[in-house]
Amino acid sequence: MTTTQxxxxxxxLLGIAAAFGGFGAFLLVLVLGAIGLLIGRYLxxxxxxxxxTGRDRF
Known part of the structure; x- marks a missing residue:
């Protein structure tokens, strides 16, 4: 899957969340997506x- 896709x-997905769940659902999906992105990039x-974390500051 390319970055564009x-x-x-x-x-x-954010549009569907906004259309059916309102602004609160949109924000929830946005935050959970960002957390998932960070976890995926870390893994x-x-x-x-x-x-x-400050472990590399010597």
Missing amino acids: LGLLTGL DGKLDLSQF
Whole structure:
């Protein structure tokens, strides 16, 4: 799946959440999607959290 296709799918899902669930559901889906993205990038090794934990500051 390309980045364009993933962006399109994300936009469609957010649009469906906004249409049927209102603004609260839209925000919930947006926040959960962002958390899922961060977890996925961390598991893929593309997100380095050491800069936030302070372990690399010696």
